[in-house]
Amino acid sequence: MTIDDQTARARTGESGAPPASRRTFLAGTGAAAAGAAAAALLGGPLAGTAAAAQPACPPDRKFAPIPESALGPPVNADGYFVGQITGDLYWVTDSVYIAMFLTTQDGVVLVDAPPTIGHNLLRAIGQVTQANGRPSKVTHLVYSHSHADHAGASVLFGPDVVRIGHRECRTLLLRDNDPNRPPPEVTFDDHFTLTVGGETLLLDFHGPNHTPDNIFIWAPGQQTLMLVDVIFPGWVPFKQLAVSQDIPDWIKAQDVAMSYPWQTLVAGHNGRLGTRTDAELQIAYVADLLASAQATMASLNPAPLFKKYGNNSWAIIKVYFDEASAQTAAPVTEKYLGKLAAADVFTFDNAFAVFEFALREDGGVLGPFGIHP
Numbered sequence: 075m076t077i078d079d080q081t082a083r084a085r086t087g088e089s090g091a092p093p094a095s096r097r098t099f100l101a102g103t104g105a106a107a108a109g110a111a112a113a114a115l116l117g118g119p120l121a122g123t124a125a126a127a128q129p130a131c132p133p134d135r136k137f138a139p140i141p142e143s144a145l146g147p148p149v150n151a152d153g154y155f156v157g158q159i160t161g162d163l164y165w166v167t168d169s170v171y172i173a174m175f176l177t178t179q180d181g182v183v184l185v186d187a188p189p190t191i192g193h194n195l196l197r198a199i200g201q202v203t204q205a206n207g208r209p210s211k212v213t214h215l216v217y218s219h220s221h222a223d224h225a226g227a228s229v230l231f232g233p234d235v236v237r238i239g240h241r242e243c244r245t246l247l248l249r250d251n252d253p254n255r256p257p258p259e260v261t262f263d264d265h266f267t268l269t270v271g272g273e274t275l276l277l278d279f280h281g282p283n284h285t286p287d288n289i290f291i292w293a294p295g296q297q298t299l300m301l302v303d304v305i306f307p308g309w310v311p312f313k314q315l316a317v318s319q320d321i322p323d324w325i326k327a328q329d330v331a332m333s334y335p336w337q338t339l340v341a342g343h344n345g346r347l348g349t350r351t352d353a354e355l356q357i358a359y360v361a362d363l364l365a366s367a368q369a370t371m372a373s374l375n376p377a378p379l380f381k382k383y384g385n386n387s388w389a390i391i392k393v394y395f396d397e398a399s400a401q402t403a404a405p406v407t408e409k410y411l412g413k414l415a416a417a418d419v420f421t422f423d424n425a426f427a428v429f430e431f432a433l434r435e436d437g438g439v440l441g442p443f444g445i446h447p
């Protein structure tokens with residue numbers, strides 16, 4: 075269900091929304107319709123001051139068009155879309171980031187607070203709860219993981235919201251000491267059942283993957299799984315398999331996700347929800363990358379690089395990895411172009427992660443850099 079944009083107009087000042095001038099500026103960039111997130115990403119410093127210095131023009135690079143199937147619904151004039159998943163469970167996006175919230179008779183449970191959605195979280199929640207008659211106050215905030223791009227608007231929910239996350243999430247946020255991301259006071263090691271106003275979310279930790287604290291958020295009543303920065307519905311994963319800290323366990327986390335009987339996936343990116351078909355397609359993409367990395371390892375001979383670059387060890391290694399990434403990526407990019415958005419953008423970087431970590435450093439398959447005879 076799409077919540078009527080018009081009802082958004084009923085939001086109120088107590089939501090803490092920024093003044094209309096900023097919103098107007100964002101809309102005025104023309105980015106609102108095309109994806110206000112782009113403006114929001116630039117938003118902080120630039121949005122408030124039209125006189126701010128313009129960034130240097132980036133080089134003109136051409137990429138393949140994005141398949142329609144990868145895109146979500148258009149955002150409204152404020153730069154967000156909010157929709158019902160099922161029952162009392164909703165999702166909100168700025169077309170790049172996604173958060174999820176549960177409206178209950180005792181208040182709202184929010185999962186993640188991406189800063190680019192920012193105050194639009196309050197608008198979306200206000201819009202939904204005004205329509206369904208539930209209280210609009212966010213009483214609980216669950217962190218999927220500690221990263222600022224998914225948690226950096228936590229501060230908007232004040233000191234009294236109950237913040238919940240994995241124990242390692244608390245450790246990381248204590249370290250980061252970021253006023254926008256207060257550490258969770260309620261933590262757990264393996265499993266946590268969160269029940270608010272008769273609604274339940276199950277929080278599960280299955281080991282490190284994208285980060286050491288990334289959890290699976292399972293809404294059993296709604297058959298919905300939220301798992302962030304692991305599966306990217308409609309898109310290839312972000313650079314180097316989402317710059318994940320543990321590549322083999324990130325790959326495994328895709329399969330762990332499939333072990334839940336979900337019908338809807340809330341993946342944290344980009345502008346739409348995910349299906350099981352989306353997840354299966356990404357799993358196939360990563361498996362193809364691994365197979366291609368193995369073929370590359372067997373065929374790529376670094377010996378000429380030693381001759382060419384002499385005592386510059388880093389040059390030898392850099393050119394070897396660049397060539398390995400290019401060879402690994404080539405057939406995979408070709409196969410998935412048109413099927414997964416941005417296959418031509420990040421497959422080279424994803425190939426590097428698979429070649430370097432899944433195959434070499436964690437897999438122990440070193441090819442020409444194995445044990446010296």
Ligand SMILES: [Zn+2]
Binds near residue numbers: 221224284303
């Ligand atoms: Zn992350």
